[in-house]
Amino acid sequence: xxxxxxxxxxxxxxxxxxxxxxxxxxxxxxxxxxxxxxxxxxxxxxxxxxxxxxxxxxxxxxxxxxxxxxxxxxxxxxxxxxxxxxxxxxxxxx
Numbered sequence: 001x002x003x004x005x006x007x008x009x010x011x012x013x014x015x016x017x018x019x020x021x022x023x024x025x026x027x028x029x030x031x032x033x034x035x036x037x038x039x040x041x042x043x044x045x046x047x048x049x050x051x052x053x054x055x056x057x058x059x060x061x062x063x064x065x066x067x068x069x070x071x072x073x074x075x076x077x078x079x080x081x082x083x084x085x086x087x088x089x090x091x092x093x094x
Contacts (some may be wrong), residue, residue, distance in 0.1 A: 011023055015080055031058075031059070034058055034062070035058050038054060038055075039055070042054065
């Protein structure tokens with residue numbers, strides 16, 4: 001635990017407003033639940049490609065919702081993080 005302390009507490013370098021959202025796996029669990037719901041409706045897939053196509057479509061829909069619709073963290077609150085981030089952190093990630 002002591003060796004992983006920096007990784008475990010990385011979310012604390014963000015503003016306290018973001019801590020709960022960063023620790024949560026709710027968005028991922030929600031996507032997995034939607035994939036399971038859609039695949040259960042079909043039941044048996046004729047080919048592997050058909051499963052990949054369906055799951056891909058679900059993921060595309062989710063991506064569009066995250067980009068255009070509701071956001072897990074608001075752009076305003078993320079702007080404060082971007083302003084406070086070290087310059088190297090933003091350029092290294094790109």
